[in-house]
Amino acid sequence: MSQRALADALGHTEPAVSAMMRELVERGAVTLEAVDGRERRVVITEEGRRIVAAVRAMTGPMFDAAMASAGVDSEVLGDQLQRLAAGLGVGR
Numbered sequence: 001m002s003q004r005a006l007a008d009a010l011g012h013t014e015p016a017v018s019a020m021m022r023e024l025v026e027r028g029a030v031t032l033e034a035v036d037g038r039e040r041r042v043v044i045t046e047e048g049r050r051i052v053a054a055v056r057a058m059t060g061p062m063f064d065a066a067m068a069s070a071g072v073d074s075e076v077l078g079d080q081l082q083r084l085a086a087g088l089g090v091g092r
Contacts, residue, residue, distance in 0.1 A: 001041065001042055002035060002039050002040065002041055002042070003017050003018060003021060003032070003039070003040050003041075003042060004039065006042055021040075021042060024048070027047070027051075028045060028047040028048075029044065029045060029047055029048035029051055030042050030043060030044050030045060030048050031043045031045055
């Protein structure tokens with residue numbers, strides 16, 4: 001995914017995403033590949049995959065506990081969020 005597309009998907013400015021990418025590159029989580037002119041593609045590294053897996057392992061149970069304590073069915077919520085995203089054209 002290009003930095004420009006990532007900025008659009010996240011709803012952030014390109015300069016903000018560029019700053020985020022610099023930090024992620026320094027941490028070894030992503031690399032940036034030149035595509036065309038000034039455009040760069042963001043590529044996750046093995047270290048980045050490890051970080052994502054660790055964060056998911058930590059936050060998944062916390063999210064599930066919060067949903068359970070609030071009486072929210074996480075599968076129903078997930079379905080509703082997917083429909084909302086589709087209606088907004090997210091992911092096209």
